[in-house]
Structures are given as C-alpha cells and as structure tokens.
Amino acid sequence: MGQKVHPIGIRLGVVKRHNANWYANPKNYAEYLLKDLQVRDFLYKKLKSAMVSKILIERPTGAAKVIISTARPGIVIGKKGEDIEKLQRELTQIMGVPAQVSINEIDKPDLDARLVAESIASQLEKRVMFRRAMKRAVQNSMRAGAKGIKVEVSGRLGGAEIARTEWYREGRVPLHTLRADIDYSTMRAETTYGTIGVKVWIFRGEILGGMRQVLNPAPAEERQPKRRGGRDDRRNEGRNDGENRRGRGEGRGRGEGRAAADKGE
Numbered sequence: 001m002g003q004k005v006h007p008i009g010i011r012l013g014v015v016k017r018h019n020a021n022w023y024a025n026p027k028n029y030a031e032y033l034l035k036d037l038q039v040r041d042f043l044y045k046k047l048k049s050a051m052v053s054k055i056l057i058e059r060p061t062g063a064a065k066v067i068i069s070t071a072r073p074g075i076v077i078g079k080k081g082e083d084i085e086k087l088q089r090e091l092t093q094i095m096g097v098p099a100q101v102s103i104n105e106i107d108k109p110d111l112d113a114r115l116v117a118e119s120i121a122s123q124l125e126k127r128v129m130f131r132r133a134m135k136r137a138v139q140n141s142m143r144a145g146a147k148g149i150k151v152e153v154s155g156r157l158g159g160a161e162i163a164r165t166e167w168y169r170e171g172r173v174p175l176h177t178l179r180a181d182i183d184y185s186t187m188r189a190e191t192t193y194g195t196i197g198v199k200v201w202i203f204r205g206e207i208l209g210g211m212r213q214v215l216n217p218a219p220a221e222e223r224q225p226k227r228r229g230g231r232d233d234r235r236n237e238g239r240n241d242g243e244n245r246r247g248r249g250e251g252r253g254r255g256e257g258r259a260a261a262d263k264g265e
Contacts, residue, residue, distance in 0.1 A: 002176030007184040007201060014178045015207040015214055022059035032059065035095050039066065042094060046087075050075040053112045054104075064095045069104040071115060076103055110137075110144035117187035117200040120151065124189035124196055130157050134168045141202060148172040148203035155189075155196035163194075173203045181207050 001010070008016050024032045040055050043066075051071035058065040070076055077084045084101055091099035109115045116137050123133040134151045141149045148171025156163050174180045181204045189196040207213050 002174075007175055007182045011178055011182070014210060015181055017056075017211075017214060019054060020057045022057070024059075038094055039091060042090070043068065047076060051106075051109060051115055051118070052076075053106055053109075053114045059097075062097060064091070064097050064099045065102065066091060066099060067102045067104055069106055071106040071109040071112075073103045073105045108144045110140045111146055111183070111202060111204055113183035113185035113200040113202045114187070116141060116149075116151075116202065117185045117198045120153070120198050120200070121187040121189035121196075124153070124198070125191055127191075130166070130196075131168075134166075137200070138168055138170050142170055145204075146171065146202050147205050148174075150201040152199040153196055156191075156193040157196065159193045171203065173201050175201070177206070179206050179208060179210070181205055 012018060020036055022032065036057050039057065043055055044052060047068070047070070049072075052068055053071070054069040056067040056069075058067070068076060075083075076087070078086075084103070088099055088101050091101065106112055106115070120133045120137050123136075124130060130153050134153065137151055138149050148169070150167060150169040150173045152165060152167035154163065154165035157166060173182065175182065183200075183202045183204065185200050187198045187200075189198060
C-alpha cells in the first residue's frame with residue numbers, strides 16, 4: 001500500500017498536517033477551495049525566486065492567514081517590509097477578506113523535497129546531465145542529515161528518442177511505515193526535447209509521538225532514548241549503578257580479607 005498511494009496523503013492525521021486549516025458551510029466550500037488554489041498558484045509564480053516550499057492557509061472568522069515557508073525570507077519581505085505589505089493587499093483582493101501573511105524560514109533547504117525537486121528541474125532545463133543533477137541532490141541531502149532519499153526522473157533523458165525512467169536512492173525510504181517522516185514532491189522540467197518529470201522522496205527520521213509530537217514538539221533535551229520494548233533506559237541507570245557499586249565493594253572486601261589473612265600468617 002505504501003508503494004501505491006501518495007506518501008503525504010496516507011500520513012495525514014498521523015504525522016502530517018493539512019495545508020489548509022479551516023471549516024466552511026457546504027455552500028461555501030467550493031468557493032473557499034477555489035480561492036485557496038488561486039492563492040497558491042499566484043504565490044508560487046510571484047515568489048518563484050524565493051524558494052517557497054509550503055503555503056498554509058487558515059481562515060479565522062472574517063479574515064485569512066497565509067503562512068509561507070521559504071528558504072529566502074528576505075525576498076518575500078523586501079526592503080523595510082514593502083513587498084510583504086503589497087503582497088497582503090493582493091491576497092486580500094483575491095480572497096475577499098483581510099489577509100495576513102506570516103513567513104516561516106526553512107533552515108535546511110536540502111531536506112525539503114519540493115526545493116530539491118525544483119533544483120533538479122532547473123538544472124535539467126539548463127542542459128545539465130540528469131545523472132549529475134540526481135547524484136548532486138542526493139549527496140547534498142544526505143550531508144544535510146537525511147536518513148534516506150530517492151530521486152526519480154522520467155522522460156526523454158539526454159534527448160533520447162525513447163522515453164525511460166531512471167532513479168537513484170541512498171539510505172532508507174520506508175514508505176509503508178506511517179510514523180516515518182517522509183517528504184515527497186513532484187516537479188516538471190520543460191526542456192527542448194519535451195517534458196521531464198522529477199519525483200523526490202526524503203526520509204527525515206521517525207516521529208514516535210504522532211500528531212502530538214508534530215503539533216507540540218518537545219525540546220531535544222527532554223526526549224530520552226527508549227528501548228525496543230518501549231521502556232525508558234533511565235529505569236536501568238540506578239540498577240546498573242548499584243551493581244557497579246556492589247561489585248566494587250565486594251572487591252574491596254575480598255582484598256581486605258586476604259590482606260588480614262596474610263598478616264595473621
């Protein structure tokens with residue numbers, strides 16, 4: 001099943017959040033959905049150079065909030081915040097309600113599937129060899145801390161007359177494990193030979209706390225390693241310390257007994 005379905009869709013509500021967070025009456029649902037699509041298309045085209053990854057849309061009562069995840073927040077904000085104010089006015093006109101824009105900075109772009117796929121597609125459009133672009137993306141992601149990555153390209157690779165599919169993988173990409181944090185994205189490269197499709201899967205580790213861990217991530221120092229049975233390793237710390245002390249004490253006792261016996265002789 002994990003090999004067939006969309007890797008993010010099957011994990012919604014398990015370890016992934018929806019990109020739209022709002023409720024609507026049945027008569028307004030189609031209108032809101034259409035406006036969300038228009039907003040995303042508008043932002044992806046307008047902020048193409050800003051390396052935008054995700055756009056989260058929330059609709060509180062009588063307003064709208066758009067959260068943009070980008071690797072280059074300076075391009076979105078602009079000089080003295082002029083660009084983001086203009087962007088808010090344009091989004092307000094599209095959505096029909098006052099819109100507020102928030103920026104989320106992406107610390108590691110090489111761990112974001114959409115940004116990696118965009119990078120590969122842009123290289124293919126610049127006539128870079130597809131194998132070189134794939135291997136470079138895989139190496140950068142693994143160096144950034146990914147547990148595994150798979151890259152797939154399909155089309156008239158290298159200008160060949162017959163289209164084919166090639167892929168490259170490094171590390172683990174457990175698609176069937178629902179607790180696995182897998183980011184997935186697709187992109188198209190428009191070349192002179194035709195369209196080349198790019199798919200990227202990135203495995204960033206496992207989320208053991210489910211949606212509770214996703215919504216309220218615990219600090220790293222509070223998370224303790226656990227054994228396979230689910231019990232905390234801290235339980236055995238006192239037991240091991242006691243055995244070590246007991247072992248050292250018994251050793252001293254035997255040594256003192258032997259010394260006393262030698263003196264008696």
